[in-house]
Amino acid sequence: MDKASIVSVLEEIGVLLELKGENPFKVRAYQNGARALESMDDALSDVIEEDRLGSVKGIGKALVDKITTLHQTDNLAYYDDLKASVAPGLVEMLEIPNFGPKKIKKVHEALGIDSVDALRSAAEAGKIAELAGFGKKSEEKLLSDIANREAYAQRHLWWNVRSIALPIVDGLRKLPDVDRAEIAGSYRRGKETVGDLDFIVASSKPGLVMEWFTSRAEVLEVSAKGETKSSVRFEGGLQADLRVVPLDRFPFALHHFTGSKEHNVMMRQRALERGWSMSEWGLFDANDDAAHTAGGEGRILAVDTVKTEGDLFKALDLHVIPPELREGRDEISFAENAPIPERLQVTDLRGVFHNHTNASDGSATLLEMAEAAAAKGWEYLGIADHSKASFQANGLDEKRLLKQVETIRSLNESGTAPLHLFAGSEVDILRDGSLDFSKEILDQLDYLVISVHASMTGMSENEMTDRIIRAMATPTKTRKMLGHLTGRILLRREPYAVNVSAIIEAAVEYGVVIEINANPSRLDMDWRHWKTATEAGVLTSINPDAHAPEHFDFTEAGVIIARKGWVEAKHVLNSRSLEGVKSFFQGGDS
DNA sequence: GCCGTTTTCGGCCCGACTGTTTTCAGTCG
Numbered sequence A: 001m002d003k004a005s006i007v008s009v010l011e012e013i014g015v016l017l018e019l020k021g022e023n024p025f026k027v028r029a030y031q032n033g034a035r036a037l038e039s040m041d042d043a044l045s046d047v048i049e050e051d052r053l054g055s056v057k058g059i060g061k062a063l064v065d066k067i068t069t070l071h072q073t074d075n076l077a078y079y080d081d082l083k084a085s086v087a088p089g090l091v092e093m094l095e096i097p098n099f100g101p102k103k104i105k106k107v108h109e110a111l112g113i114d115s116v117d118a119l120r121s122a123a124e125a126g127k128i129a130e131l132a133g134f135g136k137k138s139e140e141k142l143l144s145d146i147a148n149r150e151a152y153a154q155r156h157l158w159w160n161v162r163s164i165a166l167p168i169v170d171g172l173r174k175l176p177d178v179d180r181a182e183i184a185g186s187y188r189r190g191k192e193t194v195g196d197l198d199f200i201v202a203s204s205k206p207g208l209v210m211e212w213f214t215s216r217a218e219v220l221e222v223s224a225k226g227e228t229k230s231s232v233r234f235e236g237g238l239q240a241d242l243r244v245v246p247l248d249r250f251p252f253a254l255h256h257f258t259g260s261k262e263h264n265v266m267m268r269q270r271a272l273e274r275g276w277s278m279s280e281w282g283l284f285d286a287n288d289d290a291a292h293t294a295g296g297e298g299r300i301l302a303v304d305t306v307k308t309e310g311d312l313f314k315a316l317d318l319h320v321i322p323p324e325l326r327e328g329r330d331e332i333s334f335a336e337n338a339p340i341p342e343r344l345q346v347t348d349l350r351g352v353f354h355n356h357t358n359a360s361d362g363s364a365t366l367l368e369m370a371e372a373a374a375a376k377g378w379e380y381l382g383i384a385d386h387s388k389a390s391f392q393a394n395g396l397d398e399k400r401l402l403k404q405v406e407t408i409r410s411l412n413e414s415g416t417a418p419l420h421l422f423a424g425s426e427v428d429i430l431r432d433g434s435l436d437f438s439k440e441i442l443d444q445l446d447y448l449v450i451s452v453h454a455s456m457t458g459m460s461e462n463e464m465t466d467r468i469i470r471a472m473a474t475p476t477k478t479r480k481m482l483g484h485l486t487g488r489i490l491l492r493r494e495p496y497a498v499n500v501s502a503i504i505e506a507a508v509e510y511g512v513v514i515e516i517n518a519n520p521s522r523l524d525m526d527w528r529h530w531k532t533a534t535e536a537g538v539l540t541s542i543n544p545d546a547h548a549p550e551h552f553d554f555t556e557a558g559v560i561i562a563r564k565g566w567v568e569a570k571h572v573l574n575s576r577s578l579e580g581v582k583s584f585f586q587g588g589d590s
Numbered sequence B: 001g002c003c004g005t006t007t008t009c010g011g012c013c014c015g016a017c018t019g020t021t022t023t024c025a026g027t028c029g
Helices: A003-019 A024-038 A044-049 A061-073 A077-084 A088-093 A101-111 A116-124 A136-153 A158-174 A206-214 A247-258 A261-273 A309-315 A331-337 A366-375 A398-414 A461-473 A500-510 A527-536 A549-564 A578-585
Strands: A178-183 A196-203 A219-225 A229-234 A239-245 A276-279 A282-285 A380-383 A420-428 A447-451 A479-482 A513-517 A540-543
Touching: A003 A024, A003 A061, A003 A077, A003 A088, A003 A101, A024 A061, A044 A061, A061 A077, A088 A101, A088 A116, A101 A116, A116 A136, A158 A178, A158 A196, A158 A206, A158 A549, A178 A247, A196 A206, A196 A247, A206 A219, A206 A229, A206 A239, A239 A247, A247 A276, A247 A282, A247 A309, A261 A276, A261 A331, A366 A380, A366 A398, A366 A549, A398 A420, A420 A578, A461 A479, A461 A500, A479 A500, A500 A513, A500 A527, A513 A549, A527 A540, A527 A549, A540 A549
Parallel strands: A196 A239, A380 A420, A420 A447, A447 A479, A479 A513, A513 A540
Antiparallel strands: A178 A196, A219 A229, A229 A239, A276 A282
16 A cells, blocks of 8 residues: 555544544544654655664554555555444544534434434434533534535635735734734645634734624624634635734734644643743743633743744744744754754746746737736746647647747847747656657757646556656756646645655756746645755756746745745756856756 | 653643533534
8 A cells, every 4th residue: 555545544543533532642643643654755665664664753663563564465454443333424524513523422322323414314303402512502503514514624725815815914904903913824834725714913902803804794604703713704615713812922822823733732842841831822831730811811921032933933942933834844853953944035036937828728928928027027938838749738739839939039139028038848748758749859949847748547656657757867958847746736636646756866867857836726746845855956946837927926826835845045946047047958057 | 652861651732712501521723
């Protein structure tokens, strides 16, 4: 069984144990184990063979056995037995918001309910309200939560959430008595998809802020409204939480609600090692266990030097960790020893390479694209229209491609182009790993984006990996960039399986750039692999895959994803000057 | 189930809000 499947088995075991009412720490051990396995870059078979699995933090003896068994035999008796002991409908019920394992257990035991349908019928018949601990109100809420569960469970593209979030945070900042307002949560961490939105506000008049927030026109439902927190739902099911805190608690709250949960757990453990208890309200004496009122009122801060989020890291003897890196991976052990490398900025980019015109499936002409790129202050623009095999995208054949190359050359020479143009092509990687044009044609271009567009299904991981590496290894004078490595379309199409470690190795061997496709639906290669890749010496290019001038803005999403992968400006080809890029394309230093 | 220069056993992050309760359990993040 491959790594991804084993990760889902471990996650499912966690869910099943939860439904059985097992020790919550045991449940978490499986969740942690799944995450530890998932973020392991090395090939699982190597790690098992070399007996290194047990040294991965979060994977102990029991998990080593289970993972090894799953990997080698595709089966695990423990898992099969567990699955057989829990009605499948109970797992489905977990999708209902505000309906967790305890309540599921209760309705299952009291009324024999074992599916969402049965639960709905029971609620409609008023049977749920009769159970101890439930009432009329919770029964009504349950029915509406069942009806909306699909929309509520949906994640949302970071890019789409951005257009909802920015006007709200702007509005919050303009309110009287609001000192600070920020978007926190996975949005701030730049996760490719976002489950819900978190706003953190510093104000001495929380009531007024809550009122403004919950009464906005786009709010469909107010699901909670308390003294310091309220929750609303927007159309499409997106939930947004607002927290209002006093100004002096703002850095703690901002850090806390930026997460990730895993990062916070590590930070709190670190605080405890120093004798402090850490929460969204501050750093307190861990031994002060007197009862306290909501909002941490009455507690004395053990550390009162924290005025900014950065101070919080300093208090815990850490270098400042930017939000994008707070995923609970290795950022804390890194920040313990050394400053975090300087963050990549959108303004570091001096041009982009993977772009389409209306010669293939873009919507704008070459010159319109060039003008839009120049307006962004860029020094160069690469044109990479589709190749002929991408018939559905009106791919260019040899004749049309060479004509486009000629046009680009003459625009550059005559000085009529608003910035330097590079002539490229997004060349299809065919099923057998060959490229869609002959070497003779390819050698006339400045660079290539090589991508898989067809025959994505029905290939094993090994076959797909071989196919892509063959393409990377194809001898050309022209430099190659590997386009959207896994073909994923976020929330719509799963990535095809490919051995990322092998691709990274090949990229180093053949001097191939791996792109960060900055289209908000792709963000491919995934940020989780970039630290390993750059450490191995891979160079990237942040490529908007623009099909229209406004798509150049996708570079903003690409830069944030790059930051999540610890990518620095020195790893990014399109942060180089025009001369630097020219020399790279001519085979200069990579 | 994991983990360990105070520990190989006994911990395991912390708090808000809701609904059902007269003091709390469940869920969520």
